[in-house]
Amino acid sequence: MGEVVLEIPARPEYVALARQVVTAAAALEPTFQDERIEALRLAVSEATTNAIEAHADLSREERVVIRCDLADDRIEVEVFDHGAGFDPEAIDATERIDPEGLEREHGMGIPLMRELADESEITSDDGGTCVRLVVYRRRPDT
Amino acid sequence: MLFSLQVFDRGAWSVVAVTGELELGTAPRLRQQVVSLVGDGHRHIVIDLSGVEFVDSLGLGVLVSALKRIRAHEGELRVAGPVPRVRALFALTRLEEIIDVYESVDDAVGAPSAGEPPDG
Numbered sequence: 001m002g003e004v005v006l007e008i009p010a011r012p013e014y015v016a017l018a019r020q021v022v023t024a025a026a027a028l029e030p031t032f033q034d035e036r037i038e039a040l041r042l043a044v045s046e047a048t049t050n051a052i053e054a055h056a057d058l059s060r061e062e063r064v065v066i067r068c069d070l071a072d073d074r075i076e077v078e079v080f081d082h083g084a085g086f087d088p089e090a091i092d093a094t095e096r097i098d099p100e101g102l103e104r105e106h107g108m109g110i111p112l113m114r115e116l117a118d119e120s121e122i123t124s125d126d127g128g129t130c131v132r133l134v135v136y137r138r139r140p141d142t
Numbered sequence: 143m144l145f146s147l148q149v150f151d152r153g154a155w156s157v158v159a160v161t162g163e164l165e166l167g168t169a170p171r172l173r174q175q176v177v178s179l180v181g182d183g184h185r186h187i188v189i190d191l192s193g194v195e196f197v198d199s200l201g202l203g204v205l206v207s208a209l210k211r212i213r214a215h216e217g218e219l220r221v222a223g224p225v226p227r228v229r230a231l232f233a234l235t236r237l238e239e240i241i242d243v244y245e246s247v248d249d250a251v252g253a254p255s256a257g258e259p260p261d262g
Contacts, residue, residue: 046198049198
């Protein structure tokens with residue numbers, strides 16, 4: 001169906017814009033449940049926050065790119081950054097969401113993304129990171 | 143909605159009313175406000191989230207650090223008025239297991255303390 005691509009400066013004040021654009025795109029399709037849009041909004045926000053933080057040591061010219069693809073049954077969002085990258089395998093996929101983790105430097109962003117999105121995938125190398133999130137219009141089990 | 147913080151007293155409690163979105167760009171301001179209040183000797187603090195429409199994990203992290211800072215000074219933190227979507231995030235992250243959450247500021251300042259109740 002439709003693709004929306006947003007390039008933003010890697011600055012904190014632009015996370016809200018990323019949230020607004022992605023949720024507005026999802027809201028174009030009236031069968032998207034509100035609860036699904038809320039999950040998407042938070043998951044995209046966490047991914048964009050991580051991307052902006054990954055750019056902390058880079059030139060401000062480097063942009064974070066958010067690509068949003070609306071399909072019949074789902075929305076797929078990819079967030080690209082040009083940060084130093086990390087080993088996604090080092091983040092335990094079974095890491096539990098817990099309140100103590102919220103205060104850690106890298107917080108609960110990735111576990112929350114995994115919990116909120118129906119599918120999530122992180123690919124990363126020393127040239128940057130791509131976080132792919134998929135949220136279906138309805139929960140897959142409903 | 144623009145982010146703002148408003149601080150006022152309700153008896154022995156200091157209330158920080160937050161408006162807007164609590165996330166990467168704004169959460170440091172709430173952190174600094176709590177640090178400032180505790181530094182000024184305030185020990186019983188209510189954070190009013192009724193005007194907050196969105197919170198992310200960094201915003202929740204500021205609440206956890208506020209809780210620890212206040213408890214380290216033998217004080218008490220209460221959170222008031224989160225909207226349903228924020229309340230749901232409290233449940234998902236199990237934050238409600240460690241922070242006392244109330245429906246409103248009135249409820250928060252009126253509830254008895256677990257320890258010594260504040261004067262006033």
